[in-house]
Amino acid sequence: MHNVLEFELHGAKVSIPAANLISHWLDKAGLPRNALQQNMLTPPRIGATWIGQGGIYAGILRGENGAPDYHLIHATVEHEMVDMNWVQASEKAAAHIDGHSDWSLPNRREARLLYINSPDGFDTSGWYWTSAQGAAYPDFAWVQYFVHGNQLDGHKSVEYRARAVRRLLVIE
Template identity: 40%
Template sequence: MITLEAIKAEHTKVAEMIAAFEKQAATTEYRVAGTTITLAFGERYAGLILGENGEPDYHVVLLPGEAEDITWEAAGAWAAERGGLLPSRREQSLLFANLKSEFQSAYYWSSEQHESNGGWAWYQYFNYGTQHGYGKSSKLRARAVRRLVLQ
């Protein structure tokens, strides 16, 4: 038998389902302040890095030139001499996604040391995009980036 109470209970249940659906279907907006990025000769814009909460954090610019057969420590110094730094692992992923053609199919040092082995640092292989740790005294390639932090 159908009762008024049963109809009200079903109505409440349907209303909750509608509210849940509307919540999941809501859109998210990302706004990046209109920023003009001036690139020097040979620089390439790589893209935007998001912060921990998914908010825009900073832009990455790839600097011209590359070092070959260089240890991790020397690679960091080389990047600093050019007014930049070695890219982080996240930045290397962005570079692989957006500027892969700017790299040889080779191993490139990142700025990050390996978490469990102080004698190792992370690198990215720009042929397949994989990242692994390797001995800091090994000689790989290096590229430098600069960061434009959003205000």
């Protein structure tokens, strides 16, 4: 068997998938399950599926205010949310997708990168929610349009589309 650890324990032969053992070790160490994956994986070309990461690779964003740079991955079209207000979209974006639980709505910079690098992966007939709330008006949040790249603030009660993203630190 491939990637299985086998050993004898009190006369019994035990086989454990290496991934299960590593996941258990990471849990006991208090580390996120993707801590080792982040160090071992190389991203695919922009717009391609990143195998094991749950979605489509959108590129690298520079960290803000001293934060590290990170890779951005967006969920596939099968996981697109349609006709949801901002609260519903925010809650649903946090769902588990392909074994990962660190999904959320993109911020404004991330939404802009999605427009620049992956416009053909999004529906051009509508607006997409971001996580960025309107500073001047608490009932508004920013939305991204994939035809012209415009961003506007939309009332949180309006139903738009949404696509979750996840982030992986760039390890040098």
